[in-house]
Amino acid sequence: MADRRDDPWTRHLRALIVGTATTVLLVVATILASHLDGSLADTLPAVGTAAATFLFGYLWLLTIVAAGAALPSGVDALAPATWLGRTAASGAGVALVYLTIVFVLGFVSPLPAPVAPGFRSVFGAVAVGTVAGAVLGIVAGAMFALCRRAATTAVRDTDM
Amino acid sequence: MAVTQYVAVRSIHVLGSGFVVGGSAVLWLALRAQGPVSVRLLSWFEAGFWAVLGVMVFTGLGNLVGFGIPTTGVRASAFSIKLACILLLAAVSAVRSLSIAELRRRDRETATARGLRWLYAATTLLSATIVPLAGVLARG
Numbered sequence: 001m002a003d004r005r006d007d008p009w010t011r012h013l014r015a016l017i018v019g020t021a022t023t024v025l026l027v028v029a030t031i032l033a034s035h036l037d038g039s040l041a042d043t044l045p046a047v048g049t050a051a052a053t054f055l056f057g058y059l060w061l062l063t064i065v066a067a068g069a070a071l072p073s074g075v076d077a078l079a080p081a082t083w084l085g086r087t088a089a090s091g092a093g094v095a096l097v098y099l100t101i102v103f104v105l106g107f108v109s110p111l112p113a114p115v116a117p118g119f120r121s122v123f124g125a126v127a128v129g130t131v132a133g134a135v136l137g138i139v140a141g142a143m144f145a146l147c148r149r150a151a152t153t154a155v156r157d158t159d160m
Numbered sequence: 161m162a163v164t165q166y167v168a169v170r171s172i173h174v175l176g177s178g179f180v181v182g183g184s185a186v187l188w189l190a191l192r193a194q195g196p197v198s199v200r201l202l203s204w205f206e207a208g209f210w211a212v213l214g215v216m217v218f219t220g221l222g223n224l225v226g227f228g229i230p231t232t233g234v235r236a237s238a239f240s241i242k243l244a245c246i247l248l249l250a251a252v253s254a255v256r257s258l259s260i261a262e263l264r265r266r267d268r269e270t271a272t273a274r275g276l277r278w279l280y281a282a283t284t285l286l287s288a289t290i291v292p293l294a295g296v297l298a299r300g
Contacts, residue, residue, distance in 0.1 A: 020213065021257075024214060024246070028217060044221065143251075147251070151259040157273050
């Protein structure tokens with residue numbers, strides 16, 4: 001059962017599920033945290049529609065692509081440490097690419113730059129973001145391992 | 161121009177909520193009353209569900225700015241509860257969708273699992289709970 005190969009449709013569906021669920025959970029949890037600490041009312045209206053579309057759409061797309069890369073065919077056969085290593089690398093990769101592009105575009109756009117345009121400040125922000133991305137990748141990987149186990153249990157009686 | 165943009169954003173959000181609540185309710189009833197449901201149909205719903213949920217989170221942020229972000233009172237509480245319900249809905253839906261992916265991996269043509277029925281029921285109830293909270297958030 002563990003080494004059975006997934007057809008392309010199933011692989012794409014899994015990448016869409018895991019990528020979108022990660023994006024939704026991350027964005028909604030961030031919004032909830034900033035609402036509870038009172039900063040949402042100041043920050044959200046300051047982001048225009050075009051910038052918000054880019055920031056959200058780009059994160060969503062990158063996360064789906066990263067989920068597709070982290071979820072090989074026969075993912076159930078992976079050891080837990082290998083699985084978490086893959087999700088940590090995916091999270092770090094998403095954060096690295098996302099922050100680099102967002103900062104570069106932030107400097108050339110007419111909007112205020114998100115960080116001061118210096119090598120050390122940008123490199124520091126991207127490095128911290130990449131580490132945070134790896135940690136989030138591990139958290140997401142652990143959560144989806146639990147979800148996969150619950151999913152297997154939910155359809156257990158199909159084999160009866 | 162601004163009116164057109166707001167109408168489009170709100171229309172997409174409302175249509176998306178109709179798809180999520182209606183689709184999960186129909187599939188719940190089908191699994192309960194009819195019995196085996198095509199895994200192919202379920203997997204198409206799951207793909208549509210996640211595409212729609214992603215768009216709804218984005219249009220929801222647009223609506224939030226349009227209606228004004230609540231900071232105190234009943235609207236602020238409704239907003240917090242709504243976000244918590246969305247987090248729960250996403251977690252339950254991840255399990256439900258991965259169940260369908262698991263059935264596809266096992267080459268099952270139809271699904272009857274009782275656990276799956278409960279997951280569609282939970283999706284329907286959670287998404288139906290979010291709708292009145294959205295009403296309170298928009299109108300107070």
